[in-house]
Amino acid sequence: MKGMQPTPPDTVERCQLLLEHWRSQLQLSPRDQGLLGGELQLLDRQLQRLQQRRLRIALFGRVGVGKSSLINALIRQPLLATDVAHGSTRHQQAVDWPVEIAGLTRVELVDTPGIDEIDAAGRARLASRVAMGADLVLLVVDSDLTRADLEALRTLLESGKPLQLVLNRSDRWPKQERAELLRSIRARLPVDLPITAAAAAPRSPQIQADGRVRSRITAPQVQDLQKQLCRQLENEATLLLAIQSLRQADRFQKACQELRLQQHRRTAQSLIGRYAAAKATGVAVNPVMALDMAGGMACDTALVLQLSRLYNLPMTPAAARLLLTRLSSHNALLGGVQLGLAALKQVLLLLVPVSGGGSLAPAAPVALAQAALAVHASRRTGRLVAQQLLRRRGGQPGALLRRLAERDPVVHHWLLRWPKALEQDLQPLLP
CATH class of the missing domain: 3.40.50.300 (P-loop containing nucleotide triphosphate hydrolases)
Structure with missing residues (x-):
């Protein structure tokens, strides 16, 4: 009708x-x-x-x-x-x-x-x-x-x-x-x-x-x-x-994920290492905190784009930045420490004229600590990005099943009656 x-x-x-x-x-x-x-x-x-x-x-x-x-x-x-x-x-x-x-x-x-x-x-x-x-x-x-x-x-x-x-x-x-x-x-x-x-x-x-x-x-x-x-x-x-x-x-x-991780693990590790080194160098020598943050984001965005091409899951720069924003909670503690070190380094550099150059000495180890932390954060970010990239493509069937179970009481009841399949551990294969 x-x-x-x-x-x-x-x-x-x-x-x-x-x-x-x-x-x-x-x-x-x-x-x-x-x-x-x-x-x-x-x-x-x-x-x-x-x-x-x-x-x-x-x-x-x-x-x-x-x-x-x-x-x-x-x-x-x-x-x-x-x-x-x-x-x-x-x-x-x-x-x-x-x-x-x-x-x-x-x-x-x-x-x-x-x-x-x-x-x-x-x-x-x-x-x-x-x-x-x-x-x-x-x-x-x-x-x-x-x-x-x-x-x-x-x-x-x-x-x-x-x-x-x-x-x-x-x-x-x-x-x-x-x-x-x-x-x-x-x-x-x-x-x-x-x-x-x-x-x-x-x-x-x-x-x-x-x-x-x-x-x-x-x-x-x-x-x-x-x-x-x-x-x-x-x-x-x-x-x-x-x-x-x-x-x-x-x-x-999941078999596709495992295969791609196995195939590209060494290449991904090399990519992450190069971008980690570039990011570490940038934050160590950069005197301005705002430029530290912008340079770090640029390096991480470029890393995401390279990893997406490596895993044959292309994405735009905007999508790469959005993914990094979503992952920020995983690196919240590291980000806070990085921000604190950047602020401390900038204060020490601003005090150079007042201290007669005396504040340069403590600024050097702060810069080294920044560089080491940047390397660790980049490697962690690379692993998280690799994991997320392989989960996001096309809506995983497992996610579809969970969504149906949330919306449909019949599916929810069925899944309660029958045990759930064991989750596959892909952590050892991550770069």
């Missing part, structure tokens, strides 16, 4: 629009694209799944816990190979789950290799890789938690991945023993997580004609698991896609 205001986009649509804008503004050199090609491909696949509303659920766990059998039971078709010898899944395999979830066009179930045939470092890498490519992970166990289960669980939680536990082969325990086992598993979890009992290929005893007892496979008992998953997806499916996309983009942004 005429005069009606357009409906504002919902949270998921806002995430998609923000990410599309961020991706279009992402500037990568040919070298960056070559070194980060795999991560960029993963990111683009995730953004494509967000656009197409395709969600992936990965089943993860030890060899032989029945991940493939669970998928076959959920899709009601024996599409994935299972083997009593275990270990039949060697690579990730994805199949469509024929369920209708509002807001989604497709749900994929991903089978993954077993985690206990590789060492701890390999398990962590596999868990991280699975987490990056899935919107929800089911950690499948068939007993109480083992060391391998707990290690995988920690890695998945550290990635901030939505996670559920599935106790498969639950038909092996009587009802009371199964309840005690579930309590034991919950007691060993580092955080509270949903746990669902299932039996992908339950067996029941059958008496043969010769009187011997044999077991036979009966109908899968996965109704509770299916209900639990469908209930969560009905409430959160598109949100899971959006949050996973934001976190994937945030990981890629």
Whole structure:
């Protein structure tokens, strides 16, 4: 109708629009694209799944816990190979789950290799890789938690991945023993997580004609698991896609930061050293306090511009001065000491005619102290500028996620339920 205001986009649509804008503004050199090609491909696949509303659920766990059998039971078709010898899944395999979830066009179930045939470092890498490519992970166990289960669980939680536990082969325990086992598993979890009992290929005893007892496979008992998953997806499916996309983009942004810091660390150190020396010389020999301050600002501005070109993040002189102003609080104490030394030096120089040159002697060590402080301040400023330059480009996905959490109570509630991914420490790579 005429005069009606357009409906504002919902949270998921806002995430998609923000990410599309961020991706279009992402500037990568040919070298960056070559070194980060795999991560960029993963990111683009995730953004494509967000656009197409395709969600992936990965089943993860030890060899032989029945991940493939669970998928076959959920899709009601024996599409994935299972083997009593275990270990039949060697690579990730994805199949469509024929369920209708509002807001989604497709749900994929991903089978993954077993985690206990590789060492701890390999398990962590596999868990991280699975987490990056899935919107929800089911950690499948068939007993109480083992060391391998707990290690995988920690890695998945550290990635901030939505996670559920599935106790498969639950038909092996009587009802009371199964309840005690579930309590034991919950007691060993580092955080509270949903746990669902299932039996992908339950067996029941059958008496043969010769009187011997044999077991036979009966109908899968996965109704509770299916209900639990469908209930969560009905409430959160598109949100899971959006949050996973934001976190994937945030990981890629941090990988870019790390790469650029590694590539340009020595050059940045050299730049900072040259400008620090120039600034130190200027403030040491300059007798006028106002010129000290102006010269120092000019040196710092030139340093910011050079660093921005080095990191391929060009900016204007006005933007460089604005960045320095924002960083002034970090150097407030140093700035106050510099100002005090400059004032003291100027007073001592003004007193030269009165003191008959006697005030020149104390002015020299003051100038040297100024120079040393200028070097330290320039190096500190250079590190802070390098850090800020790599955070400011195009609005980081992590910042977008925090902003959405502040504005949207649903996103805020979701982030409270699932642990936040560990922050990457870039300090050792700063110049």
